[in-house]
Amino acid sequence: METMGLAPWLVGFPLIGAAVLLLGGRRTNRWGHWLGVLAPTASFVAGLVMLVALLGRSADERAIVTTLGTWFHAGPLTVEAAFRVDPLSLTFVMLVTFVGSLIHLYSVAYMEHDRDRRRFFGYLNLFVAAMLLLVLADSYLLLFVGWEGVGLASFLLIGFWDHKLENAVAGKKAFVMNRVGDMGLIVAMMLMVWQFGSVSFDDVLGGASHLGSGPATAMGLMLLLAACGKSAQFPLQAWLGDAMAGPTPVSALIHAATMVTAGVYLLVRSHAILEAAPNAQLVVVIVGAITLLFGAIVGCAKDDIKKALAASTMSQIGYMMLAAGLGPIGYAFAIFHLVTHGFFKAGLFLGAGSVMHAMDDSVDMRRFGGLARALPITAITMGLGWLAILGVPPFSGFFSKDKIIEAAFVGEGWRPWVFGIVALLGAGITAFYMSRLFFMTFAGRRRWPAHDGHETHPHEAPWLMRWPMIILAVGSVFLGFLLQLGGRFTTWLEPSTGHAVHGEPVIPVWLLLTLTLVLVVLGAWLAFRLYAVGPVPVEAPHGSALVRAARHDLYQDPVNETAVMLPGQVLTRTLVYADRSAVDASFLQLASGVRRSGDGLRKAQNGYVRTYAATSLGGLLVVAAVVWALAG
Amino acid sequence: MPVTNYLILAVILFSIGATTVLLRRNAIIVFMGIELMLNATNLAFVTFARIHGDLTGQVLAFFVMVVAAAEVVVGLAIIVTIFRTRRSASVDDVNLLNG
Numbered sequence: 001m002e003t004m005g006l007a008p009w010l011v012g013f014p015l016i017g018a019a020v021l022l023l024g025g026r027r028t029n030r031w032g033h034w035l036g037v038l039a040p041t042a043s044f045v046a047g048l049v050m051l052v053a054l055l056g057r058s059a060d061e062r063a064i065v066t067t068l069g070t071w072f073h074a075g076p077l078t079v080e081a082a083f084r085v086d087p088l089s090l091t092f093v094m095l096v097t098f099v100g101s102l103i104h105l106y107s108v109a110y111m112e113h114d115r116d117r118r119r120f121f122g123y124l125n126l127f128v129a130a131m132l133l134l135v136l137a138d139s140y141l142l143l144f145v146g147w148e149g150v151g152l153a154s155f156l157l158i159g160f161w162d163h164k165l166e167n168a169v170a171g172k173k174a175f176v177m178n179r180v181g182d183m184g185l186i187v188a189m190m191l192m193v194w195q196f197g198s199v200s201f202d203d204v205l206g207g208a209s210h211l212g213s214g215p216a217t218a219m220g221l222m223l224l225l226a227a228c229g230k231s232a233q234f235p236l237q238a239w240l241g242d243a244m245a246g247p248t249p250v251s252a253l254i255h256a257a258t259m260v261t262a263g264v265y266l267l268v269r270s271h272a273i274l275e276a277a278p279n280a281q282l283v284v285v286i287v288g289a290i291t292l293l294f295g296a297i298v299g300c301a302k303d304d305i306k307k308a309l310a311a312s313t314m315s316q317i318g319y320m321m322l323a324a325g326l327g328p329i330g331y332a333f334a335i336f337h338l339v340t341h342g343f344f345k346a347g348l349f350l351g352a353g354s355v356m357h358a359m360d361d362s363v364d365m366r367r368f369g370g371l372a373r374a375l376p377i378t379a380i381t382m383g384l385g386w387l388a389i390l391g392v393p394p395f396s397g398f399f400s401k402d403k404i405i406e407a408a409f410v411g412e413g414w415r416p417w418v419f420g421i422v423a424l425l426g427a428g429i430t431a432f433y434m435s436r437l438f439f440m441t442f443a444g445r446r447r448w449p450a451h452d453g454h455e456t457h458p459h460e461a462p463w464l465m466r467w468p469m470i471i472l473a474v475g476s477v478f479l480g481f482l483l484q485l486g487g488r489f490t491t492w493l494e495p496s497t498g499h500a501v502h503g504e505p506v507i508p509v510w511l512l513l514t515l516t517l518v519l520v521v522l523g524a525w526l527a528f529r530l531y532a533v534g535p536v537p538v539e540a541p542h543g544s545a546l547v548r549a550a551r552h553d554l555y556q557d558p559v560n561e562t563a564v565m566l567p568g569q570v571l572t573r574t575l576v577y578a579d580r581s582a583v584d585a586s587f588l589q590l591a592s593g594v595r596r597s598g599d600g601l602r603k604a605q606n607g608y609v610r611t612y613a614a615t616s617l618g619g620l621l622v623v624a625a626v627v628w629a630l631a632g
Numbered sequence: 633m634p635v636t637n638y639l640i641l642a643v644i645l646f647s648i649g650a651t652t653v654l655l656r657r658n659a660i661i662v663f664m665g666i667e668l669m670l671n672a673t674n675l676a677f678v679t680f681a682r683i684h685g686d687l688t689g690q691v692l693a694f695f696v697m698v699v700a701a702a703e704v705v706v707g708l709a710i711i712v713t714i715f716r717t718r719r720s721a722s723v724d725d726v727n728l729l730n731g
Contacts, residue, residue: 607727609662610654617650 003053004064006046007083007136010093013042014129021122029118033111036121037104040128044097051090062087062495065138065202076197082138084201088496091335092135092258092265095342099257100128102468106350107249109464110357120160120247127153131258135265139200140189143266147185147230150259151178157254158246170242177239181229185266188222191215201269208272219273220280224287227263231317234291238556240314241298244306248353251306256313256349257342264317264338267324268331268497275327284325285415289422292318294554296429300436301550303540304363305352308437309345311553312389315426316341322423323404330407331497332490337400339489340480344388344397347472351382354465355441358458359448365437366538370446374458377466379442381473386438388476390431390520396480401427402516409505409512416506427516431523436531443532638679645672657722659711663704670700 017039021032028035054062063086071081104124111117130149137143159171189199195215196203208216227233232240243255254260267274267284274281295315302308320338323330356363358375372379388395391402405427409420448458460466483489490500505512540551549555645668652665674693681689715721 605730607730609723609726613653617654 003049004066004085006050007064007066007085008068010043010046010050010097010136011083011129011132013046014039014125014132018122018125018129021118021125024118026118032118033108033121036118036125037101037108039125040097040100040104043093043128043132044101047090047093047097050085051094054085054087054090059491059495067138071142077193077199079139079141079199081142082200083136084138085136086496087493088265088269088335089135091339091493093132095339096128096131096135096258099342099346099472100124100131100253102471103249103253103257103346103350106252106353106465106468107247109462110249110353111247114247116160120157123153123156123160124249124253127157127254127259131262134262138202139198140185140192140204141199144182144185144189147226147262148182150254150262151175151182151230154178154243154254154259157250158243160246160250164245167245170239170245174239174243177236178229181226181236181263184222184225184229188219188226191219191222195219205270205272208276211273211276213277213279216273216277217280220270220277221283223266223270223273224280224284227266227321228287229263230266231260231263231321232291232314233263233287233317233321234294237291237294237314238553238560241307241310241553244304244310248306248349248356251310252346252349252353255310257346260313260317261320261338261342264320264324264334267321268334271324271328271331271497274325281325281327282415285322285419286325288318288320288322288325289419290318291315292322292426293422293429294318296426296433297546297550298553299433300429301543301547303366303551305355305365305368305437305441306349306363308365308433309348309352312430312434312437313341313345315430316345316389319401319404319423319426322419323407326407326410326419328498328501329410329503330404332493332500333400333403333407335493335497336480336483336489337397337404339483340388340396340400340476343472343479344385344395344476347385347469347476348382348389350465350469350472351378351385354378354461354469357461357465362448365440366536366540367448368441369444369448369536370442371458372442375442375460377460378469381469382438382442384473385476386434388480389434390524391427391516392520393517394481396476396478396483399480399484402513405516406505406509406512407503409507410503411506420506424512424516424519428519428523431520432527435524435527439527439532440536443528444536447536447538635679635683638675638682642672642676642679645669645675657724659714659721659723662723663707663711666707667700667704670696 017035021028021036024032054064063084065082065084067080067082069081071079104121107120107124111120114120127150130146130153132146134143134146134150137146155171155175158174159168162168162171192199192204195211196207198204211219225236228236240255240260244251246255274284292315295311295313295318299308299311299315302311316337320334320341323334323337352363355368355371355375355378358371358378359368362368384395388397391397405420405423408423409416494500507515542548543551552558649665649668649670649672652668653662656662656665674696677689677693677696679689681687681693711721714726718725
């Protein structure tokens with residue numbers, strides 16, 4: 001029991017770090033970044049101790065709730081401030097603290113010349129604290145606190161270099177789009193209070209099987225909306241590409257490995273609700289499938305290395321959503337892919353950061369090329385991440401993504417065919433765009449010397465940046481294999497996600513495997529022909545209509561602007577106009593009317609005694625006339 | 633001679649007094665108009681006392697005289713003070729209390 005008391009400290013360490021760094025001011029400038037590294041590392045060690053303790057228990061004793069006390073009572077609703085440590089949350093804790101610590105370490109060097117490095121680490125610690133609170137919370141409401149906390153940290157870090165307007169705008173865009181999703185979570189919690197009178201996981205998820213299909217579907221869809229906002233899924237995906245305005249470690253930690261996967265966590269955690277609502281489940285799968293293709297298509301056309309990776313993140317989270325919507329067969333694989341993706345995508349982003357570091361912060365892949373010689377370690381680590389995301393055996397992406405594709409093919413009727421083929425196609429396109437990214441950067445002829453009139457001398461990043469990349473690359477290679485050995489990971493998750501049923505895909509597994517690999521090799525080969533062997537023009541060619549559309553994120557911004565923003569603006573402007581011309585105006589009219597009549601009455605008071613006397617006399621005559629008339 | 637003639641006289645006197653108050657500018661003259669109106673009412677009171685054969689009207693006339701005497705003292709004092717500060721006895725010059 002003692003070790004489980006550590007749960008609040010997991011959140012506490014980074015929170016203290018953030019408080020010291022953000023409140024300590026300039027005094028902490030000199031050593032602040034090391035404190036920033038220490039905080040998530042301390043959480044990691046605590047998490048490791050708990051992991052060992054949890055592994056020492058039998059499977060049905062692996063969910064431990066630590067209650068700090070009652071948070072609040074409101075009528076019949078009581079919310080406890082409680083932390084839940086179970087295989088699912090601990091998996092996230094390990095991912096967040098391990099990858100987080102490495103990225104903190106990387107940032108020490110990456111942000112070395114930034115004036116505001118201490119503030120940066122303060123925000124990063126705040127993020128880690130909020131993310132751990134999100135995954136450790138034992139109720140939807142406490143989860144929501146972490147949910148908002150990571151949103152805040154994301155906003156602060158995307159706009160970290162807010163002296164450039166576009167960065168600040170990107171931060172705002174992410175924040176506003178996340179609010180749309182948050183509304184979903186709030187409405188879902190309202191539904192829970194209505195149905196269960198509680199928001200704690202035990203009450204809600206335990207009672208979910210007795211839910212009527214109406215409330216269950218509504219709850220599931222609202223949770224999906226929340227997940228879409230946080231995880232940049234269709235139709236709330238537009239913010240992720242712009243979020244790359246933040247420093248690269250932020251993109252690696254928040255917008256690739258951890259925060260954007262919170263939506264998947266939410267859905268897997270709420271699997272009982274989704275199982276009670278098959279329609280909502282179907283919508284989850286559809287959203288996942290659309291986003292998967294959407295991100296993959298966009299990724300093929302982006303020349304900005306970070307935006308290409310962002311599109312890839314979106315697409316990979318689409319895979320996870322798809323798996324989360326498939327039911328018990330998919331939960332464990334969704335989380336599995338989430339973990340392996342957290343490793344290789346963070347590694348790829350750190351590699352991109354290293355390339356940017358070498359290339360004077362340039363992100364245009366058309367002006368890279370042939371960097372493998374100048375940056376061998378970056379090329380190797382990114383290469384391993386690239387093979388992992390491609391799903392080449394025995395790299396980790398193979399064990400997670402192929403399982404999802406396999407699971408997508410299980411079922412009856414049209415569904416396995418549609419979703420399976422989408423997942424399969426996605427793997428091929430993924431192979432193409434990731435190979436395109438890799439070859440454009442590291443292979444082919446160098447296209448960088450005559451850039452901007454001065455010579456660029458690419459050089460490998462300092463060791464402090466290399467080590468995290470190397471460790472993540474090693475993880476990308478072996479993690480998938482190690483975790484899948486003997487179904488280890490799925491068994492470990494069973495207490496949280498339920499027993500994973502096995503189903504036979506509609507086409508034989510060996511054929512599926514071959515098909516996937518053929519598509520992957522085909523995609524990679526195509527990219528090799530086009531971008532490693534063939535010439536890459538420095539200026540982007542005009543391209544076909546599809547390429548141009550993909551370059552503009554399939555016109556997501558114009559669509560959002562005309563479909564949502566414009567009507568919203570018209571509505572608000574109409575309301576403001578109506579407010580001014582009707583409500584305000586009528587009150588102003590009333591006021592000026594009173595004032596005008598006051599002016600008129602004032603004129604009667606002219607100060608001449610005889611006027612008053614005449615008025616009195618007039619009044620007297622009137623009274624006399626009335627009396628006379630009444631008497632007569 | 634019928635007693636109502638006194639009432640007619642009172643009306644005429646009151647009208648002259650009222651006209652004086654309304655039309656003249658000189659404060660002293662206005663004051664005289666007020667006195668005339670007061671005396672016209674006194675005449676009306678006494679006449680009604682006579683008509684009804686009781687003393688109430690006469691008693692009231694005495695009250696009016698007492699009040700009028702006090703009012704003359706105060707009123708003349710005000711007029712003298714205004715004259716001292718403004719060098720004028722015209723009531724139209726005293727219009728500071730306009731709106």
